[in-house]
Structures are given as structure tokens and as C-alpha cells.
Amino acid sequence: MNAEKPNLESITQIVVLGGGFAGVYAARRMEKLFARRDDVQILLVSRNNFLLMTPLLFEVCSGKLEMSACSISIRTFLRRVEFIEASVQAIDLDRRTVLVSSEATSQRELRYDHLVFALGSLTNTSRIDGSELAFTFKTLADAILLRNHIIERMERAEVESDTNLRRRDLTFVVIGGGLVGVEVFGELSAFMDEVLRHYRRIRRDEIQLHLLEAGERIMPEISEQLASYSARVLSRRVGVTIRTSAPVERITPGCVHLKDEVLQASTIILSAGTIPSPTLAKLPLEKDRRGKIQVDATMRCKQRPELWAVGDCASIPDPDGRPYPELAQHAMREATVVGENIYAAVNGSPLRPFVYKTKGIMASLGYYRGVAAAMGIPLRGFLAWWIRRSYYLLVTPRMPQRIRLVVEWTLALFLYPPLSKLDLNTEREMLRRYAEIERLAREKSAANPKPV
Numbered sequence: 414m415n416a417e418k419p420n421l422e423s424i425t426q427i428v429v430l431g432g433g434f435a436g437v438y439a440a441r442r443m444e445k446l447f448a449r450r451d452d453v454q455i456l457l458v459s460r461n462n463f464l465l466m467t468p469l470l471f472e473v474c475s476g477k478l479e480m481s482a483c484s485i486s487i488r489t490f491l492r493r494v495e496f497i498e499a500s501v502q503a504i505d506l507d508r509r510t511v512l513v514s515s516e517a518t519s520q521r522e523l524r525y526d527h528l529v530f531a532l533g534s535l536t537n538t539s540r541i542d543g544s545e546l547a548f549t550f551k552t553l554a555d556a557i558l559l560r561n562h563i564i565e566r567m568e569r570a571e572v573e574s575d576t577n578l579r580r581r582d583l584t585f586v587v588i589g590g591g592l593v594g595v596e597v598f599g600e601l602s603a604f605m606d607e608v609l610r611h612y613r614r615i616r617r618d619e620i621q622l623h624l625l626e627a628g629e630r631i632m633p634e635i636s637e638q639l640a641s642y643s644a645r646v647l648s649r650r651v652g653v654t655i656r657t658s659a660p661v662e663r664i665t666p667g668c669v670h671l672k673d674e675v676l677q678a679s680t681i682i683l684s685a686g687t688i689p690s691p692t693l694a695k696l697p698l699e700k701d702r703r704g705k706i707q708v709d710a711t712m713r714c715k716q717r718p719e720l721w722a723v724g725d726c727a728s729i730p731d732p733d734g735r736p737y738p739e740l741a742q743h744a745m746r747e748a749t750v751v752g753e754n755i756y757a758a759v760n761g762s763p764l765r766p767f768v769y770k771t772k773g774i775m776a777s778l779g780y781y782r783g784v785a786a787a788m789g790i791p792l793r794g795f796l797a798w799w800i801r802r803s804y805y806l807l808v809t810p811r812m813p814q815r816i817r818l819v820v821e822w823t824l825a826l827f828l829y830p831p832l833s834k835l836d837l838n839t840e841r842e843m844l845r846r847y848a849e850i851e852r853l854a855r856e857k858s859a860a861n862p863k864p865v
């Protein structure tokens with residue numbers, strides 16, 4: 414029979430901020446737990462209406478995967494949760510409201526009884542001067558823009574006769590030798606080999622790829638043994654230079670400044686650490702030294718029991734008091750436990766701490782090579798690469814999405830990656846761009862008239 418609808422004031426409203434691994438999985442867990450509770454409403458606010466599978470982003474950049482293979486529609490994944498595509502503008506902790514805005518709805522104020530921060534992190538651009546000149550590698554747009562840019566450099570170099578400009582176009586620098594930096598680097602080096610056959614005037618040894626790491630070794634997240642294997646595998650590739658203990662001092666247009674050298678490169682990719690979402694900066698909450706919200710082991714804020722934080726924006730202590738790392742595998746598991754703890758809090762039951770021992774860590778080096786430490790067992794080469802791929806296939810939500818992945822991966826085994834750029838210009842922008850190119854060319858030829 415039709416149960417009476419509870420009045421709006423008596424509804425417990427749970428608002429989750431952020432549609433990444435942490436936010437989506439927390440909302441997913443809660444929609445299951447509260448499935449029969451009409452007096453509980455769950456809202457999820459995020460800038461994009463998709464969950465980005467970041468571990469697959471490298472392959473989108475190299476064209477092995479289509480964009481849709483690494484973005485999962487939040488609406489189709491969550492059934493009962495109300496999804497709002499909007500940006501979080503302000504949070505009033507005393508009034509317990511969140512102000513969100515989007516082009517479609519302009520501004521809207523959301524009341525909450527429980528608020529979950531799952532706003533993730535951004536690339537840290539404050540460490541190195543001129544970081545805004547480098548490409549970041551965090552979002553789907555980052556991957557597409559970088560791909561377009563790399564292909565554009567290859568096209569330019571193919572027709573460029575000036576040796577210096579050609580060298581600059583064919584020099585690629587990745588700053589940061591952590592897992593993400595190394596994976597971008599590995600995929601990039603493999604991509605170069607695959608597309609080079611279409612550029613008859615570019616020799617492979619003209620392409621220079623530099624990986625710069627400030628620390629003493631690359632991949633501090635994994636064992637020294639696996640990290641040095643990775644460095645060996647990558648260094649064997651043509652044109653590859655890996656430098657450790659090489660902090661970048663600054664970036665200027667087309668140049669990376671090291672202590673003893675200036676590298677001229679028109680492609681500079683920054684992957685040197687992250688900072689928590691700036692939305693948190695103004696909130697008067699306890700933070701760790703990096704600005705992440707400090708929560709207890711149940712992921713609840715000590716000062717305000719209605720606030721919770723998970724994923725990259727949270728500092729969650731492990732049983733030894735150390736914060737858990739910024740990894741998707743942690744974010745997803747934290748999310749499940751935070752969902753259960755909020756359910757317990759609403760019901761007045763005891764909460765449980767989040768305790769998780771990393772099952773393993775994996776990285777792809779491109780060319781069907783990888784490294785992995787699974788259950789403490791170090792793996793390398795094809796096996797590690799295959800395990801990584803299979804793992805991400807299994808954790809990818811929704812069967813249609815997995816089928817899509819398998820099809821695209823299978824095709825990529827037999828076909829070369831597509832070389833076409835993704836045209837992001839409108840017709841008007843395209844005309845403006847070519848008018849500008851023509852103007853510059855006219856100015857150049859007026860300054861250097863051809864001898865008669």
C-alpha cells in the first residue's frame with residue numbers, strides 16, 4: 414500500500430560532494446543500505462556526470478581506448494541517489510548548508526544532516542615556478558589535450574626545416590617520477606614508436622623523452638627492486654633519459670630549467686604531486702600539513718560529527734597513525750566503510766574504523782610491460798602488465814562498460830592507434846586560429862623577404 418510520504422523537515426539528508434571513486438562508491442553503498450528508508454535522502458554533487466577511471470587515462474591519451482571507455486555515467490551507476498551536476502561554491506558549517514552552482518540551475522542551497530567530503534585533489538602547481546605552462550594529467554580533458562598537442566608536434570616536426578625548432582617539437586619532458594609520471598612516460602614512449610611509421614621525415618632517434626625526478630629514485634610507491642627494473646626497461650627505449658635527484662627549478666615557455674641544464678621542449682607534463690581540492694582551504698576544520706581534512710579512523714571529523722571525509726581530500730590514520738595513500742583502491746574501500754558508518758550513525762549504532770592493508774600496487778610501462786607487487790609478491794614484465802589490466806577490468810563498474818573495454822583492448826592488439834586529433838574547435842575558433850596563423854606568416858615573410 415502507499416506509505417505516507419515523510420515531511421521534508423523529518424527527512425535525513427546526506428550530501429556527498431565529489432563524483433570520483435570515493436564519492437560515487439560512498440553514495441552507492443548508502444543507496445543500498447538505506448534502500449527501504451523513505452526518511453533518508455542521498456544527494457551527490459559533482460562537476461561532471463561521470464566517474465573517471467583514472468588508471469585507464471593513459472590509454473585514452475595514446476588512443477588505445479576511446480574516451481567513453483574510462484568514463485562511467487554516474488546516473489546509470491546510481492539508482493536512488495539524486496545526482497546534481499554542479500560545482501561546490503561554499504559550505505556553511507554552522508547553518509549546515511552547501512551552495513552549489515551550475516550553468517543549468519544557477520545557484521542552489523542544499524541542506525544537510527550529514528556531509529561527505531570526497532572532492533579529491535588537483536596537481537600541485539605551487540612547487541615549481543611556471544607550472545601553469547605545463548600540461549597536467551588528471552582529467553579526461555587533460556588526456557585529450559595532451560594527445561592533440563603531441564600529434565600536433567609530430568605534424569609540425571615532419572615539415573619543419575629549422576633544426577632547433579624541430580628538436581624542440583620532438584622533445585617531451587615528464588616532471589615527476591611517481592607512479593603516474595612513470596605510467597604517462599611509458600605510454601608516451603610506446604605511442605611514439607607506434608605512430609612514427611606515419612612520419613617519414615622523423616627519425617626515431619630525433620625524439621627525446623626525459624623523465625625528471627627530484628628524489629633519489631623513481632616510483633617511491635613501490636619497492637626499490639621493481640622501481641629499478643622499471644627504470645631499466647624504460648631507459649632501453651630509444652631517446653629515453655631518466656634523471657633522478659634532478660629537481661626542476663622553474664619552467665618558462667618551452668624550457669625546463671634544471672640546476673645544471675636547460676631542456677628545450679614544447680611538451681612539458683607536470684606530475685609532481687597533488688594538493689587537496691581548494692574548496693576545502695577556507696573551511697575552519699582540522700587539516701593535516703598538506704591541507705587534507707583530518708578525520709579519525711571512522712572517517713568522521715573530530716570537531717563536527719556530521720562531517721565525514723574520504724579519498725584524496727582526507728587524511729585518514731591507519732592503525733599506526735600514518736595516513737593512507739592517495740590511491741583509487743583505498744578511496745573505493747574507504748567509501749564503502751564511510752557509507753556503513755553513516756548508516757550506523759543515523760541508526761545510533763557503533764561505528765567501525767577503516768583498516769585496510771594494501772593488496773598490491775601496479776604500474777604499466779607501456780609495450781605490454783609492467784610492474785606489480787601483488788600480496789607482497791613482486792611481479793614484472795608481461796605478467797604484471799596483464800594482471801594490472803585484468804584487475805582494472807574487474808573493478809570497472811557495469812558489465813556494458815567492461816565489454817566495451819575488452820572490445821577496445823582486443824582491437825588495439827591488432828590495430829595501430831589512431832593518429833587523428835580530436836577536433837575541439839568550433840568553426841568560428843578554427844577560422845580565428847587560421848587567420849592568426851596567416852597573419853603571423855605574413856609578418857614573418859615581411860621581416861625576412863625571400864631573395865629574388
Ligand SMILES: Cc1cc2nc3c(=O)[nH]c(=O)nc-3n(C[C@H](O)[C@H](O)[C@H](O)COP(=O)(O)OP(=O)(O)OC[C@H]3O[C@@H](n4cnc5c(N)ncnc54)[C@H](O)[C@@H]3O)c2cc1C
Nearest residue numbers: 431433434435460467468500501533724725739740741742
Ligand atoms: C592519471 C592517474 C592515474 C592513476 N592511476 C591509479 C592507479 O592505477 N591505481 C590507483 O589506485 N590509483 C590511481 N590514481 C589515483 C586515484 O585516481 C585517486 O586516488 C582517486 O581518484 C581518488 O578518488 P577521489 O574520489 O578521492 O578523488 P577524485 O577521483 O579526484 O574525485 C574527485 C571528484 O570531485 C569533483 N570535484 C572536485 N572539486 C569539486 C567542486 N568544487 N565541485 C564539484 N565537484 C568537485 C571532481 O570533479 C571529481 O569528480 C591515479 C590518478 C591519476 C591522476
